[in-house]
Amino acid sequence: IKRTGRNGVRRFDAALDAELERTVLLTREFQFALAREQLTLVFQPIYHLETGEMGKVEALLRWTHPEFGMVSPAVFIPIAESSGQIMPVGRWVLERACVQARCWREDYGWAGTVTVNVSSVQFAQPGFVDEVKAALLLSGLPAHKLELELTEGAVMQDPALVQAALRGLRRLGVEITIDDFGTGYSSLAYLRDLPIGCVKIDRSFIEDIASPRRAPQYAVALITAIVGIARTLDLQVVAEGVETAGQLEAVRSFGCDFGQGYYFARPLDAASLTELLDRGQPE
Ligand code: C2E
Ligand code: CA
Ligand code: CA
Ligand code: CA
Numbered sequence: 592i593k594r595t596g597r598n599g600v601r602r603f604d605a606a607l608d609a610e611l612e613r614t615v616l617l618t619r620e621f622q623f624a625l626a627r628e629q630l631t632l633v634f635q636p637i638y639h640l641e642t643g644e645m646g647k648v649e650a651l652l653r654w655t656h657p658e659f660g661m662v663s664p665a666v667f668i669p670i671a672e673s674s675g676q677i678m679p680v681g682r683w684v685l686e687r688a689c690v691q692a693r694c695w696r697e698d699y700g701w702a703g704t705v706t707v708n709v710s711s712v713q714f715a716q717p718g719f720v721d722e723v724k725a726a727l728l729l730s731g732l733p734a735h736k737l738e739l740e741l742t743e744g745a746v747m748q749d750p751a752l753v754q755a756a757l758r759g760l761r762r763l764g765v766e767i768t769i770d771d772f773g774t775g776y777s778s779l780a781y782l783r784d785l786p787i788g789c790v791k792i793d794r795s796f797i798e799d800i801a802s803p804r805r806a807p808q809y810a811v812a813l814i815t816a817i818v819g820i821a822r823t824l825d826l827q828v829v830a831e832g833v834e835t836a837g838q839l840e841a842v843r844s845f846g847c848d849f850g851q852g853y854y855f856a857r858p859l860d861a862a863s864l865t866e867l868l869d870r871g872q873p874e
Contacts, residue, residue: 618670620656625680629655632687633858636867637706637829637851640843645871647738647829647849648695649706650688651858652680672712681713682722689730689737691861696736699868706738706768711745715752720759727763734764738789741767743775746785754785761786768829773813782824790821792847794832800841811845818846 624630630652637647654662671677685707692705713719727734739760746753746769757767768789769782773796782790792814799810814830821828830842833852842850859867 614670617659617662617667618674620659621654621667621670621674621676624654624656624667625676625683629657630680630683631655631860632684632691633860634691634705634864635851635858636856636864637849638855640839640848640850645701645703645868647704647706648692648864649708649740649851649858650684650691651708652684668710672710677710677712678716681710682726684708685723685726686729689726689732692736693730693732695865695868696732699865701868704736704738704766705732706740708740708770709745711742711748714741714745714756715748720756720763723760723765724763727765735766738766738768740770740791742770743772746781746787747775757786773817779820782820782826787826789827789829790817791829791831791851792817794852797830797832797838797842797852798834801835801837811841814842814845814847822846 632650633653634648634650636645637649638644639646652664652668654664654667656662668677671680688705688707692701692703695701695703709719723737723739726732727737746757760767766788767786768791769787770791771793772790774793781787796810796813800807800814818828820826827849828847829849829851830838830845830847831851833839833842833850833854835854838852839850839854856867
């Protein structure tokens, strides 16, 4: 060990301790988040690129802590997963999203689909299909207007369990999307073998299209390949994280069906999205 090593190790330990402490604190606080009404949903429009219609809306979870302010889902979702809180919270998200979508459908004649992110931990629990069924019954939302976003990791778990859950969901009439597509290391065979209706190309690839630094050829080749496979298997393709007119132009020319991103709209609270639907209504 070098002489500076001890200092280095100590500084490293201190940083690690601080991070651990914060995780412990957030884990404790997140336990109360649902009961204390600190959780809300925001909704990001997803547009059909040909018709311009808001064909889908993605429900995204937000945690506003009275002291820490907004905590990113990238931080609290893993915490919720390891503490088990993802179960009640995931159920709440599902119910809220379905109730909200049913309201937009009834009151504003919106014909679109609401998409809900499902953690692999939540998906792997035995009662998951029944939870989805309950949310549909409670809300009165038609099953085909609900789409669940699963990551490649979630569908690469125990194959028998995954097959059973996906078939159960399909029997209900619920659609399945593979989220963050292209970022995992999984085989593509599952696209053919499992009842999947849609793939969502990860934002990182959309970002690379117009980036002079990172190889755009790779992103272009990958997106072209994904669209090609999707066409063959009759899957929809959503491009996520469209931020510029150039990126929109590109994903349109590659043949993606839907676009989502700041170029169209940021995630909006329910009232703002309602306004957007209201304005879109013919008089
Ligand atoms: P995701 O499912 O990939 O969601 C897309 C993320 O990209 C969202 O971040 C969204 O706000 C952001 N985004 C959308 N368009 C753009 C864009 O044009 N540019 C950029 N830079 N970002 C864009 P958010 O809301 O912070 O969520 C982060 C992740 O947290 C989500 O990634 C998802 O994995 C997870 N998450 C969010 N809500 C839930 C939930 O209810 N349940 C579960 N299990 N996970 C959730
Ligand atoms: Ca998602
Ligand atoms: Ca995504
Ligand atoms: Ca993503």
